[in-house]
Amino acid sequence: MSSERAILIAxxxxxxxxxxxxxxxxxxxxxxxxxxxxxxxxxxxxxxLLGWFARHSRP
Numbered sequence: 001m002s003s004e005r006a007i008l009i010a011x012x013x014x015x016x017x018x019x020x021x022x023x024x025x026x027x028x029x030x031x032x033x034x035x036x037x038x039x040x041x042x043x044x045x046x047x048x049l050l051g052w053f054a055r056h057s058r059p
Contacts, residue, residue, distance in 0.1 A: 012046075013042040017042030019041070020037050
């Protein structure tokens, strides 16, 4: 995997984590619940992008 793809995947996972946690905190959730939700969103993004890039990689 190229370094550009790795950076893109890492930044997307970090952004998804931060956005999901911020939305949960804005909704009045406790910080542990917001953190768990954010980590779940970041993990799902990471898993999805890794799978997508694996299927669409150039030979």
